[in-house]
Amino acid sequence: EVQLVESGGGLVQPGGSLRLSCAASGFTFSSYWMHWVRQAPGKGLVWVSRINSDGSSTSYADSVKGRFTISRDNAKNTLYLQMNSLRAEDTAVYYCARDLEGGSTHFDYWGQGTLVTVSS
Amino acid sequence: SYELTQPPSVSVSPGQTARITCSGDALPKQYAYWYQQKPGQAPVLVIYKDSERPSGIPERFSGSSSGTTVTLTISGVQAEDEADYYCQSADSSGTHGVFGGGTKLTVL
Numbered sequence: 001e002v003q004l005v006e007s008g009g010g011l012v013q014p015g016g017s018l019r020l021s022c023a024a025s026g027f028t029f030s031s032y033w034m035h036w037v038r039q040a041p042g043k044g045l046v047w048v049s050r051i052n053s054d055g056s057s058t059s060y061a062d063s064v065k066g067r068f069t070i071s072r073d074n075a076k077n078t079l080y081l082q083m084n085s086l087r088a089e090d091t092a093v094y095y096c097a098r099d100l101e102g103g104s105t106h107f108d109y110w111g112q113g114t115l116v117t118v119s120s
Numbered sequence: 121s122y123e124l125t126q127p128p129s130v131s132v133s134p135g136q137t138a139r140i141t142c143s144g145d146a147l148p149k150q151y152a153y154w155y156q157q158k159p160g161q162a163p164v165l166v167i168y169k170d171s172e173r174p175s176g177i178p179e180r181f182s183g184s185s186s187g188t189t190v191t192l193t194i195s196g197v198q199a200e201d202e203a204d205y206y207c208q209s210a211d212s213s214g215t216h217g218v219f220g221g222g223t224k225l226t227v228l
Contacts, residue, residue: 044204044222095162104210105214105218106210108165108174110164
């Protein structure tokens with residue numbers, strides 16, 4: 001069974017940093033592209049970032065480019081999102097999601113999410 | 121930036137047919153995907169590549185495409201189908217994901 005479990009969320013002050021993790025199991029993690037998607041409270045889904053299977057290629061939404069860094073450790077079956085210079089508008093539930101087709105921007109499995117709150 | 125446009129809400133009675141539309145200029149060139157999200161839960165893929173249904177998704181869910189508009193159709197709506205539905209696609213480069221604003225389906 002495919003499982004994605006996010007962790008690392010919490011309360012952080014504006015300008016601060018946080019690193020999210022997503023532990024994957026039930027599939028060959030190193031074969032799949034992975035994504036982060038976020039959802040502000042009461043709002044819609046927003047794609048944040050993706051990384052290819054070996055970690056050599058990444059892309060970001062304009063709203064986080066230069067502040068967030070996606071990475072992965074295939075030996076640990078774990079996806080990461082390093083978030084720096086956090087703003088109030090980054091407050092959201094952050095989901096990790098598995099790429100549906102390899103190299104796409106579509107998702108077949110999602111984690112349950114971790115809440116990030118940026119507030120003073 | 122590229123946008124996908126959905127109606128904010130759709131309401132139907134049980135047993136009726138619900139249709140949720142999604143419009144976007146790149147949809148003739150990029151497939152659309154549909155996700156169902158119930159309160160407090162992660163999204164679930166219900167339609168991929170405009171009209172394909174993943175295993176485990178009931179047959180009452182179907183998708184179609186015409187020009188710049190894609191449509192999610194739920195036939196014989198059940199109370200359990202009440203949820204938010206999001207269409208999703210890619211920008212013209214295919215490297216950035218884009219979601220519609222979501223449609224809240226209410227089963228009366």
